[in-house]
Amino acid sequence: MRTNIVIDDELLDAAMKAGPFSTKKDAVEAGLRLLARQAAYREILALRGKLRWDDAPKAAGLMVSEPRPAYGAAKAPAKRRK
Secondary structure, three states, X not given: OOOOOOOOHHHHHHHHHHOOOOOHHHXXXXXXXXXXXXXXXXXXXXXXXXXXEOOOOEXXXXXXXXXXXXXXXXXXXXXXXX
């Protein structure tokens, strides 16, 4: 999408020096990608403590399990051996 914007020259120069950008467009797109990635990280961090990770990964990779509900039929106590 073509967009015309006014960008602070000093800020753009600093961004161009900070990364291996050959064009202004590359620097601006990298900045936009960084903002989008940071938003995704915040969404992931918001899930902290809400998901349970199993220790044994499945063959296809790591597995995330949803926590089990605290309600429902209680398990029968294990029989004791004599």
